[in-house]
Amino acid sequence: MADISKAVAIANNEVAYLAWDIDTTAVPGCLGFHIVREYLDANDEVTEERPLASYVAFKGQRNPDWQAQNTSVWPVQKFNWRDLTLRKRRNEAKRRPDNERVRYRIRAVGKMKAGLDPVEVVPESHRDFKTRQIVQHTYEGQPIPLGYLTPAAYTNILDVTTKRPPFTSSFTNGILSTQFLANVLNEDGTISPNELEDHLRRPGDWLRNYLAGDVLPILQDFFAKAGGRFHGALYELEDEELLKLLTDNASRLDLILSDAGSGEDADAEPNEKGNRPKIYDTRNAPARAALQAIAETRASGFTLQNRMFNGTGHIGHNKFVVWLDESGTPRSVLTGSTNWTWSGIAGQSNNCVRIDDDAIAGAFFQYWTRLKADALALPDPLNAKNRGANQGDTLKKTNRTPVRVPLADGVSAEIWFSPNMPGKQQPPAKSAKPALPPPDMDRLFSLLRKAEKAIFFLVFMPSRGGVNSVVSEAIALGLKDTSLNVVGAISDSQAMWGYEPSQELPNGKKLPAWSPHVFQQAGISVIRATALTDREIGRAVGDFKNDETLTLGRAIIHDKVLVIDPMDPEKCVVAFGSHNFGYKASYSNDENLVIVEGHAALAQAYAAHVLDVYDHYRFRATEAEITAQAKKPRAAGVKSDPRWDGFLDTTDEWQKRASHRMSAYLTG
The missing domain is CATH 3.30.870.10 (Endonuclease Chain A)
Incomplete structure (x- = not known):
């Protein structure tokens, strides 16, 4: 009898990635795997369970409205899987609570026949956008009743959290869930021009918050620290909500803001070839003007240093803020790949991490101090090309030694x-x-x-x-x-x-x-x-x-x-x-x-x-x-996988095409 030999799960604050392997080359009659997320209490007792979402129908069936079913209806025909609804709800743009404790139960399934325990179908539904009524999910074609072929295998237990001391790590959802996102935007019957961008730009918007995940709360919590002072170095700054976060904390903020963006000067006269002169800092200019107005108020306590590379090929690519407590001791730093833009927060795949360690925060503050000392000559006007702008040799030499x-x-x-x-x-x-x-x-x-x-x-x-x-x-x-x-x-x-x-x-x-x-x-x-x-x-x-x-x-x-x-x-x-x-x-x-x-x-x-x-x-x-x-x-x-028709196999032949490589590594 074939069994699942081992199952493993890894996770962050958004998704879990599962892998499992079997003790033979194939499970006879297997149509895939039924996977259930189990919620555990502090004593590791199961308090709730939910089969994982699935959308791909069997051959002979159709899911034309792309409505979620789950693995009790359409099992997983792979040896690894992503739990995309660990935090993101499958039927609406809302998120589940964090800091849950979960594990996964995995069993091979095949067509129901005598001698097998049946898989109980768990129905799925959603609330209609217009009527607000609960709608049961359906699909076209005859159901395929399933039965269990193997005993249950269990993954390790996971804590679904951002906190991995001294790190608090988070990842944006970006627009990866394109199919789901299109359905959500189309619930009112149409997707208007710029509708997605409008959602992502708008502070407090439900879709923006859904796609940003825990990144926005981490940024907000960071600036909620009592007392002390913030020192930041940013590349792009054009998000309305994040700019407000800075202006609300301006009295205890020192910021180095680089240039970002370029384009033609629409106000200038074109030359004989019809071209207008190039200007720089087109993305940051509005935020810079707002911040400069605060900096010019002496009583504000805010300082702004413009770091303008404007067309030299160099960029001030940092996105970090370090916090010093009231005694002036560096305590925490916020870094990662996320630019302070609406697209960085909610439109791209990014990561954001807070590090609560004095020595690491101290290293960032020392670097910030070196950046401040490495002041660039400014072009006149600020949006002109800054010919010859380059970092100084002292900065470059000092940066050659890491902090361990x-x-x-x-x-x-x-x-x-x-x-x-x-x-x-x-x-x-x-x-x-x-x-x-x-x-x-x-x-x-x-x-x-x-x-x-x-x-x-x-x-x-x-x-x-x-x-x-x-x-x-x-x-x-x-x-x-x-x-x-x-x-x-x-x-x-x-x-x-x-x-x-x-x-x-x-x-x-x-x-x-x-x-x-x-x-x-x-x-x-x-x-x-x-x-x-x-x-x-x-x-x-x-x-x-x-x-x-x-x-x-x-x-x-x-x-x-x-x-x-x-x-x-x-x-x-x-x-x-x-x-x-x-x-x-x-x-x-x-x-x-x-x-x-x-x-x-x-x-x-x-x-x-x-x-x-x-x-x-x-x-x-x-x-x-x-x-x-x-x-x-x-x-x-260039080698590629063979084409897939987009439907689940109704025989166990899919196992011949399925790769075990990643599952073998993760379960190793």
């Missing part, structure tokens, strides 16, 4: 700041004499080379083609060691491994730039975040409505996250901050990077986030790659 902090229970943290390379610009990626890595990247590469089983990452734009970055190093290691699991997702098409810039052919024709959607080889699976429509992939897939018109800009994934061996409690590593994990950040940008070793709970929280985002885009990337291969011969040779 021992924490409790053998955990350690290492804090790096950039730029930490001398000179005016980054050397070319391809040259006769390749440049040695900057010291912070050298450290990341060293840690990557020590990976024994897994490397996970999410990046936005570390470098063109991923060279001289975490992307190139991880792939190189995965190619040399095929037992290594290298899983990552990239946002910017130019950063994808295998990217080829446009080029002119000998016949004078131009070959456009080309970016693969997938790089898959041995244990490597790196994908590019891709929005899809049925038109782009040339076919409908099951009952999915592939009309992802809700994508906001190219920074779908804005995270900068690296996780190494998260299941090893002693050797696990997680790296996060504002640093994009490429040479340019170390040469050109104001950046921060936190590397934590030996903190398994934190590493697994970040790993769950990586796997969540990766899984969301993997199917989309594969579909896009298959379509692109048919159109672009130069993409040939």
